[in-house]
Amino acid sequence: MPETKVLIVEDEDALSTILEYNLAKEKFEVAIATDGEEGLLKVEEFGPDIIILDWMLPKVSGIEVCRRIRSKPETRNIPIIMLTARSEEADRIRGLETGADDYLTKPFSTAELIARLKAILRRIRPGLADDIVEHGDISIDRVSHKVTRGGKEIHLGPTEFRLLDHLMQHPGRVFSREQLLNAVWGSDVFVEVRTVDVHIGRLRKALNKYKQGDAIRTVRSAGYALDVK
Known part of the structure; x- marks a missing residue:
């Protein structure tokens, strides 16, 4: 079975490096984008199975990136986990209503993020589930x-x-x-x-x-x- 592709759209280098390292250990194929524009480009070039998307991004915000991904038939079904420093319930609801599948507030546990990512993949693609x-x-x-x-x-x-x-x-x-x-x-x-x-x-x-x-x-x-x- 080919490796599952994960796109990380995150402008904090330290965080994206940690996530890339831990996801690679779990046998995921990882690509990184550092701003919203690059993120949208990588969605087309890389063809991710799932996207980890920061809310606050340079050039194009995470919310707008999410909205654009959901607006295109060829990308609308790619699951998205949003990362953000915003913890207010209204912000969480806005992120989910825009089309995010899950939501994690910084700081968060890398183990929890990977567990949630795997849970989403199991739900949408049972063949990707870990035994x-x-x-x-x-x-x-x-x-x-x-x-x-x-x-x-x-x-x-x-x-x-x-x-x-x-x-x-x-x-x-x-x-x-x-x-x-x-x-x-x-x-x-x-x-x-x-x-x-x-x-x-x-x-x-x-x-x-x-x-x-x-x-x-x-x-x-x-x-x-x-x-x-």
């Missing part, structure tokens, strides 16, 4: 449905496996019970919201079987996140 996903000392094998932590096998039920798989795709991100219900059970299935707590409890207990520390973080009034070092 094995790792974060911290936890590893999931999607083919054999095996989970290990610190090299020791962890036995999970099917629902707990799907919960962990979803959380592993977005390490550190907090999900409400409703979001987890939709992602794991599906929006067309009626399940009590408190059911999430039961399965999170089972998952938490299983992952801590060998006393390696609680991998699930509870955020009061917000939900749950995978929090593994």
Whole structure:
């Protein structure tokens, strides 16, 4: 299978260098553009599978780059992750409404960015999905449905496996019970919201079987996140 192409449009040299290094380690083919005009040119020349796009760019803004990509039939379906120092909800909504598929506020974890990038690729192109996903000392094998932590096998039920798989795709991100219900059970299935707590409890207990520390973080009034070092 050919390497997946990632275009980074970012004017901070230090950040783009770090991202390029880490994405190359994950076997992605990477191209870099340092302003909006170059970014639009590279979209045509490089033909990326996914774009990491900074909001604040010289010459043409990230929002405008996103808008132009979405306006062309040949590029409108390329997924875009926006990076920005803006954290206000209105700005996040504006970025998503312009056509971004996901949104990360600086500073962010490179591991989280790569996990979100892979999650988007899995969603739109199942053939690009990794059979094995790792974060911290936890590893999931999607083919054999095996989970290990610190090299020791962890036995999970099917629902707990799907919960962990979803959380592993977005390490550190907090999900409400409703979001987890939709992602794991599906929006067309009626399940009590408190059911999430039961399965999170089972998952938490299983992952801590060998006393390696609680991998699930509870955020009061917000939900749950995978929090593994």
